[in-house]
Amino acid sequence: MGLKQSQNVTAHPPRASVLAVDAGNSKTDVALVGPDGAVLGTARGGGFQPPVVGAEAAVASLAPLVARAARAAGFDGPPSTEHVSACLANVDLPAEEEQVTPLLAAQGWGASVTVANDTFALLRAGVADDGEPTGVAVVCGAGINCAGLGHGGRTARFPAIGRISGDWGGGSDLSLEAMWWAARAEDGRGAPTALARALPEHFGLATMYELIEAVHLGRIAPARRHELTPLLFAVAESGDEIARAIVARQAEEVVTMATVALARLELLGEQTPVVLGGGVLAARHPLLDDRVRELLAERAPKAEPRVVTAPPVLGAALLGLDRMGAPAAAYAALRAHYARG
Secondary structure: OOOOOOOOOOOOOOOOOOEEEEEOOOOEEEEEOOOOOOOOEEEEEEEOHHHOOOHHHHHHHOOOHHHHHHHHHOOOOOOOEEEEEEEEOOOHHHHHHHHHHHHHHHHOOEEEEEEEEOHHHHHHOOOOOOOOOEEEEEEOOOEEEEEEEEEEEEEEOOOOHHHHHOOOHHHHHHHHHHHHHHHHHHHHOOOOOOOOHHHHHHOOOHHHHHHHHHHHOOOOOOOHHHHHHHHHHHHHOOOOOHHHHHHHHHHHHHHHHHHHHHHHHHOOHHHHEEEEEEEHOOOOOOOHHHHHHHHHHHHHOEEEEEOOOOOHHHHHHHHHHHHHHHOHHHHHHHHHHHHHH
């Protein structure tokens, strides 16, 4: 009688073609994908923050996740794949891609490596697998970014570094805007808004002054500000004019980025997917979702808005399969895995 194999370790693990990495501000997903599109092993960890820890340390932080995914796939050591497809937050400029690519290559996880901003993972997840991929994606999560693919491999993108590059939006800006208006409502510098009561109440406090003090003195961690974003939408849904104006501004920013990218790629005149993702857009808040669609219908009538809720690592893996020239069945298998998930 032969020895029974462990469920997670096999004598001859399946061959992995692609190591897909999607690293966001708050979480990172990795997946090992076989040549047939089968997902062999996955792992999830914290955010990818090269501006905070440096590029070398940020890349090194991926190693434990890759090791966990490799163990889940049945490898005794680090994987050796044909290609590493990495879509990374905080890698916003071509110069940053050029900096990170050799650092990833030095890990020895794949024979070849491509690095792109994580917005391209969302875009690839939302466009078809056959024919030339064209479309525009807007990701609105902790921050906001937009990227597009046109005919002949043309791309459109934005620096998306924050206010210094003309950006506004995402959970961080929405929460700060809510606090700004609430503070001014309480002290008389601004118009009344229910945010002045709702925001401090969320933290068990009575006034905006108490909330400001608690945030300033560190009694409430800065990371907890993201809790205010869904609260902003709830207040807006109740009819509060200030909260509704903030949501309307977010819709305007999303559509402005999308239409500018479509125009740059000369796609305004043809049916083109506009892929929407990230925590803020994927939540499908009615006020925001409806306004985005209304504005797109006015400014880009042929745009086809699509909200993608699948993990963005799917897009990174699809880009890897593109690089490998995978068969149609592999794409179907990969998408089916994440559709179940």
